[in-house]
Amino acid sequence: MELVIPVLKIYLLIFIIIVALYMIRHFIFTYNRLFGEQKLYYQDILDKDVPMVTVVIPMKNEELVAKQILDRLVSSDYPREKLEIIPINDHSDDGTKEILESYAVKYDHIRPYHRLSEDEKPGKPNSLNDAMNVAKGEIIVVFDADYQPPDGIIRELVVGFKDPEVGAVMGRVLVENCGTNMLTMMLELERSGGYQVDQQARYNMDLIPQYGGTVGAYRKEAVLKMGGFDPKVLAEDTELTYKMYLNGWHVAYANRAECYEEMPEEWVGRAKQIRRWARGHNQVMFKYLVPLLTSRYLNFRKKLDGVLLIFVYTLPTLLFLGILSSVVLFLSGNLEIFAGIVFLLFIVSLAAFGNFAPFFQIGVANFIDGRTKALRLIPLFAFNFVFYMLYVSLGFWDAVKDLFRKSEPEWDKTKRRQREERYE
Amino acid sequence: MNSIDILLLEYTLGVIILMLIPLAPVIYAVWDRKGYEPLPVNMKYTKDPRAIAKYFDQYFHDSFGVKPGEILNSKKLGKLEVVGETFHRSLYKDMVYIVGKAKVPDRSRFEREVISRDELEFGNRCYARVIKSQKKLILGEENCIVRWIDSESTITVGRYSHINIASSMSTMHLEKGVSFRRLYGYPVLTSHAFSFRKNLEGIREEHIDKPSIDENLLYVPDKKYTLTKGTILFRSLVTQGHLIIEQNTKVFGNIKSNGDVEVGDNSFIDGNIIAEGSIKIGKNCFVVGNMFSRASIKIDSYTQIGTSEHPKSVISKKMITLAEHVAIFNYLLTDKTGEVK
Incomplete structure (x- = not known):
């Protein structure tokens, strides 16, 4: 016990410093977004010479939304002769295959790719790897099946590759069903903070904007040279972000390339989603932390931002342990000297990690x-503070278990629901 | 229940009420359910530099269905005055529709939009909010157009005029001293035209046996890097610092600099030039690519950007300075001001 108490005290102190560091980081982002110079994305460039693009849509049992996204994509303003659409049917056992085939008959630039054999392991990274091998495009644009891409979004995303340093581009995601209930509205507020402030500020400050795996695009050759996507990593988007930067590429953020998505409408679905993200993100953390710190392409600022970003889904676990430490210290009568600091811990951590964007960041983004x-x-x-802390922590432990597991993790699909076409 | 119990109950109630205070806005929001709508996204949006003019045209026709010789009213656009070839006064407060070919006298002032279906010529020192012409549009010297001008045909802008946004489906001539924010023309020419190249014949062909532009980047981590005189480079180039391209250099690839870029005279760049700093292009250069700067752009005389087959853009966050005798196919945009010097 004599040893435990000092260890807990030191842990608590270090942890409070780390959390305060995150809070300062987000405060700088928010300040930059409000008062700083905004970095121009490339969407104003008008150029008739456009590259061949392949739009890839990973799908597993997406019969409820497949038509909607294909209808949106066929009305794209991107030149038809330079556009190829590959919906990937990843072991669907509903009507997805039939829907895709019916579109392939009508539109010659839609070429469905069916992954049905048992040799083809399911999962988004495997699907993306297979699609890259058959894609004609030099740029791959990815949308999830529940997204509704506007007519001009492919051009807006792809124009970023005029910059030879850009390896991936990320657009902005808006929640289409935000009016459904309180959960979806909160998710939209959170998303707004994440994109409108966090991503844009990181782009402004030449740090590490994140490729988000959908409403995004990347250079096919660059990703193939890096070995494609690792099927064992559940967060292929975060992995790509780090791979890009570790190989000298940059990620550009296109705040005006906006696209609707459908968010989970039930807390159970959200819990599964957040746990999966946390698991994937922490897998990336275990895999890329050392290469990140030793990279020759990144300066100190980028490394610092990269480290803070890579630990985002680890922190709730550390916070949970921090709270446990404080409880033990309190019960053992050793908390009094920390009283002020512990209070600070709760204030700072609640403000910074009650969600994936601090309150002030959400406020500014929505303003x-x-x-x-x-x-x-x-x-x-x-409430989210407790909810996320629990499920992100579970995701962290899943990632720890993955370190000792050889098999590929199973993908958990977010539940969809059919809705009317509202934006035609 | 004794007095202590009552006191305890009161305290408990007080604490519960205090805890509920932060939730008051939540409860109101749940009851009110306003502001829950998704942020609007224009699903049909397609980038078009003439979008404002086209939209206005449509709006104008929908609102008036113009019949020459009549004064009309529209709830949306207000009063419209129809003017023939003669202008009786120098101040027009309502929207003006000009019938037939017309020449607007010097120092005329139009506080609303001016619409013409025929050739239109403005004298010197005129002021207008918007000019929309179906045919040739000529602006004299020192005119000020607050919003935008658009023509289906050629546009000529006289010396020291300010035009803000201008779009044309044909050639746009800008004389010395013209300032702007956004231009779109086929092409945009400064001052007297010179014989610009219509295509890439004889330029790309002479290097046809060499490898084409590849995606293997040449990374230069140095703070300053120089491509020496006469170099021919066949790959994309990324530099962390300033990049100097000396005269008579040819680059077949894209260029990105995290500092400034200076391109020497008589150089040929077959690719985009992207710079975090400023871009300076020397005399008699030919760039078949977009130019994008997060600082300023300066283009010297007898230089051409893009061709009619490969129209490109010149985008700058700060100033764009064009010398005389510059041809740009076909789009310029700046967040600050552009000027012909």
Whole structure:
């Protein structure tokens, strides 16, 4: 016991410093977004010489949404002769295959790719790897099946590759079903903070904007040279971000390339999703932390941002342990000297990690978006604090177990629901 | 229940009420359900530099269905005055529709939009909010157009005029001293035209046996890098610092600099030039690519950007300075001001 108490005290102190560091980071991002110089993306470039593009849509049992995204993509303003659409049917056992085939008959630039044999292991990384091998495009644009890409978005994403240093481009995701219930509205507020402030500020400050795996694009040759996607990693998007930077490429963020997505409408679905993300992100952390710190392509600022980003889904676990430490210290009568600091811990951690964007960041993002009424829901993020801490921690332990597991993890699909076409 | 119990109950109730205070806006939001709509995204949006002009054209026709010789009213656009070839006064407060070929006298002032279906010529020192012409449009010297001008045909802008946004489906001539923010023309020419190249014949062909542009980047981590005079480079180039391309150099690839880029006279760049700093292009250069700077862009005389077959863009966050005798196919945009010097 004599040894445990000092260890817990030191842990608590170090942890409070780390959390405060994150809070400062997010404060700088928010300040930059409000008052700093905004970095111009390339969407204003008009150029008739456009590269061949392959749009890839990984699908598993997506009969409820398949038509919707294909209809949106066929109305794209990108030149038809330079566009190829590959919906990947990844072991679907519903009507997805039939829907894709019916579109392939109608449109010669839609070429479905069916992954049905048992030799072809399911999962998004495997699907993307297979699609890259058959894609004609030099640029791969990825959309998840529940997304609704506007007519001009492919051009807006692809124009970023005029910059020879850009290896991947990320657009902005908006929640289409945000009005359904309180969960979806909170997710939209959180997303807004993540994109409108976090991503844009990191792009402004030449740090590490994140490729998000959908509403994004990347150079096919560059990814193939890097060995494609690792099927064992559940967060292929985060992996690509780090791979890009470790190989000298950059990720550009296109804030005006906006696309609707459908978010989970039930807490159970959200819990599974967040646990999967945490697992994948931490897999990337275990795999890329050392290469990140030793990379010759990254300067100190980028390394620091990269480290803070890679630990985002580890922190709730550390926070959970921090709270446990404080409880033990309190019960053993050793907390009094830390009273002020512990109080600070709760304030700072609640502000910074009650969600994936601190309260002030969400507030500013939605202020920029002109959505202020929904901000009344912000106090509810205190509940998210506990919810995320629990499921992200579970995801972290899943990733730890993956370190000792040889088999590929199983993909868990987010539940869809059919909706009317509202934006035609 | 004794007094202590009541006190305890009161305290408990007080604490519960205090805890509920932060949730008051939440409860109101749940009851109110306003502001829950998704952020609007224009699903049909397609980038078009003439979008404002086309939209206005449509709006104008929908609102008026113009019949020459009549003064009309529209709830949306207000009063419209129809003017023939003669202008009786120098100040027009309502929207003006000009019938037939017309020449607007010097120092005329139009506080609303001017629409013409025929050739239109403005004198000197005129002021207008918007000019929309179906045919040739000529602006004299020192005119000020606050919003935009658009023509289906050629546009000529006289010395020291300010035009803000201008778009044309044909050639746009800009004389010395013209300032702008956005231009779109086929092509945009500064001052007197010189014989610009219509295509890439004889330029790409002479290097046809060499490898084409590849994706293998040449990374230069140095703070300053120089491509010496007469170099021919067949790959994309990324530099961490300033890049100097000396005269008579040919680059078949894209260029990215995290500092400034200077291109010497008589150089040929077959690719995009992207710079975090400023871009300076020397005399008699030919760039078949987009130019994008997060600082300023300066283009010297007898230089051409793009061709009619390969129209490109010149985008700058700060100033764009064009010398005389420059041809740009076909789009320029700056967040600050552009100027012909």
